[in-house]
Amino acid sequence: MENQIFELQYAMDTFYFLVCGALVMWMAAGFAMLEAGLVRAKNTTEILTKNVALFAISCIMYLVCGYAIMYGGGIFLDGIEAFDLAGVLSASTENGFDGDSVYSGASDFFFQVVFVATAMSIVSGAVAERMKLWAFLVFAVFMTGVIYPLEGSWTWGGADVFGMYNLGDLGFSDFAGSGIVHMAGAAAALAGVLLLGARKGKYGPNGEVHAIPGANLPLATLGTFILWMGWFGFNGGSVLKLGDAASAHSVAMVFLNTNAAAAGGAVAALIVGRILFGKADLTMLLNGALAGLVAITAEPSTPTPLLATLFGAAGGVLVVFSILTLDKLKIDDPVGAISVHGVVGLLGLLLVPVTNADVSFSGQIIGAATIFIWVFVASLIVWGILKAVMGIRVAEEDEYEGMDMADCGMEAYPEFVKG
Amino acid sequence: MKLVTAVIKPFKLDDVREALSEIGVQGITVTEVKGFGRQKGHTELYRGAEYVVDFLPKVKIEVAIAESSLDQVIEAIAKAANTGKIGDGKIFVTSLEQAIRIRTGETGEDAI
Numbered sequence: 001m002e003n004q005i006f007e008l009q010y011a012m013d014t015f016y017f018l019v020c021g022a023l024v025m026w027m028a029a030g031f032a033m034l035e036a037g038l039v040r041a042k043n044t045t046e047i048l049t050k051n052v053a054l055f056a057i058s059c060i061m062y063l064v065c066g067y068a069i070m071y072g073g074g075i076f077l078d079g080i081e082a083f084d085l086a087g088v089l090s091a092s093t094e095n096g097f098d099g100d101s102v103y104s105g106a107s108d109f110f111f112q113v114v115f116v117a118t119a120m121s122i123v124s125g126a127v128a129e130r131m132k133l134w135a136f137l138v139f140a141v142f143m144t145g146v147i148y149p150l151e152g153s154w155t156w157g158g159a160d161v162f163g164m165y166n167l168g169d170l171g172f173s174d175f176a177g178s179g180i181v182h183m184a185g186a187a188a189a190l191a192g193v194l195l196l197g198a199r200k201g202k203y204g205p206n207g208e209v210h211a212i213p214g215a216n217l218p219l220a221t222l223g224t225f226i227l228w229m230g231w232f233g234f235n236g237g238s239v240l241k242l243g244d245a246a247s248a249h250s251v252a253m254v255f256l257n258t259n260a261a262a263a264g265g266a267v268a269a270l271i272v273g274r275i276l277f278g279k280a281d282l283t284m285l286l287n288g289a290l291a292g293l294v295a296i297t298a299e300p301s302t303p304t305p306l307l308a309t310l311f312g313a314a315g316g317v318l319v320v321f322s323i324l325t326l327d328k329l330k331i332d333d334p335v336g337a338i339s340v341h342g343v344v345g346l347l348g349l350l351l352v353p354v355t356n357a358d359v360s361f362s363g364q365i366i367g368a369a370t371i372f373i374w375v376f377v378a379s380l381i382v383w384g385i386l387k388a389v390m391g392i393r394v395a396e397e398d399e400y401e402g403m404d405m406a407d408c409g410m411e412a413y414p415e416f417v418k419g
Numbered sequence: 420m421k422l423v424t425a426v427i428k429p430f431k432l433d434d435v436r437e438a439l440s441e442i443g444v445q446g447i448t449v450t451e452v453k454g455f456g457r458q459k460g461h462t463e464l465y466r467g468a469e470y471v472v473d474f475l476p477k478v479k480i481e482v483a484i485a486e487s488s489l490d491q492v493i494e495a496i497a498k499a500a501n502t503g504k505i506g507d508g509k510i511f512v513t514s515l516e517q518a519i520r521i522r523t524g525e526t527g528e529d530a531i
Contacts, residue, residue, distance in 0.1 A: 208469075209467070209468040209469075210468055210470065211463075211464070211465035211466065211468040211469065211470035212465075213465050213470070276467065277464045277467065278464075279463075279464070281464070281465075281466065283465070283466055284466065323466060323467070324466075324467045327466075327467065327468065336466075
């Protein structure tokens with residue numbers, strides 16, 4: 001009888017990873033729609049191509065070597081198809097009904113791989129409208145095959161950082177990846193943007209910032225809501241267990257807090273935008289909701305609902321000012337990715353010790369620095385090599401004509417007369 | 420024959436179309452355009468960056484009419500499109516040299 005209960009737990013926890021993984025996979029649609037909505041019509045096909053292709057590349061590279069680098073195990077997921085009931089039952093007995101979950105390794109890979117794609121997707125928004133499609137895809141191969149997996153191994157994987165120190169021992173914790181996924185993606189994005197330069201016409205000679213409005217705000221809004229919903233899988237699945245009462249309640253709190261933080265971030269950004277600009281700015285509202293989500297991602301289970309809302313609101317306020325600041329620094333980020341995921345990702349990490357006594361500020365800072373420095377420097381090197389070998393920026397004429405024709409040979413809105 | 424071109428506010432299109440129908444005008448061509456006259460542009464903010472809104476959406480209608488209906492048509496359009504506020508638009512009248520109905524080959528006033 002006890003074995004049957006363990007089998008049911010295995011089934012439930014495996015299923016839970018799969019469903020949450022599917023929700024996080026759905027975030028890829030969210031990113032694609034958000035980015036497609038915030039770029040100009042002439043660059044829409046290209047960004048959609050980037051988003052679909054990077055998702056596929058992430059899945060493949062993580063399967064080839066990324067997962068092995070991050071968690072050990074075989075290249076090409078060697079052995080993952082094996083099922084050993086006796087092993088499952090003995091592990092369950094050892095952990096106990098209330099202990100760590102036992103689940104299919106395949107479901108673990110599935111849940112992990114969609115996080116890789118999320119990290120990679122953050123980069124595509126920041127470099128939009130002027131980066132060569134193929135240079136970006138080559139970078140994706142390295143980011144998802146090596147750069148992200150290595151920093152993932154030092155964090156969730158528990159390995160020592162190049163053998164020097166161990167982040168877990170230093171009190172570092174990042175529940176679902178404010179730093180490990182979001183700030184890492186933003187670090188890679190920042191490296192790319194610095195080497196790429198701003199879009200033509202974005203900044204004037206005397207520091208003026210010119211608006212380049214997005215072509216499809218309904219898509220951007222849809223993308224944001226899709227990301228919001230997918231995030232329930234992102235944070236919810238990171239509880240890592242569903243199959244006992246305490247875990248189920250924890251999952252419920254995570255869903256609740258995740259949602260509260262998004263709401264807090266949205267309202268805060270809306271109000272800040274109203275105060276600064278005199279009118280409601282939909283794009284800031286969207287970024288605010290996402291910032292709220294990023295802010296809570298490092299620790300969605302321990303805060304009270306009110307605190308979760310306030311943490312989200314802090315993210316919403318911070319993201320608006322960060323977007324404005326980056327423009328002042330002439331760092332061109334068409335969708336606000338570096339602000340939403342990088343700046344607020346760091347905030348998310350630093351908020352953890354406020355409600356989780358097992359985590360130290362110093363541990364969070366060391367962890368944040370480790371992740372950022374590794375990803376930023378490694379990305380800078382890869383971007384730099386790509387820039388030297390094949391160039392990362394499209395030709396000026398292609399940028400003016402639009403990347404849809406230059407890189408893809410097809411328009412996203414072919415029947416719309418260009419105004 | 421005359422070609423009457425009018426640039427009007429987009430939400431006035433239905434009123435103008437109805438008014439023209441009432442006086443017997445049978446055909447109309449409509450294009451979406453942008454423009455400004457003495458209605459000055461203004462600035463808006465997008466993510467904190469200022470941009471000038473010079474060109475406002477307008478609708479351009481073109482009707483080909485017999486010269487005998489010209490005054491009627493002008494009055495109908497002007498009355499229907501008028502809001503009394505700036506940006507109401509303009510009516511232009513040009514001479515129409517020839518008109519041909521493609522289906523039947525009729526020309527001149529038989530074609531309009």
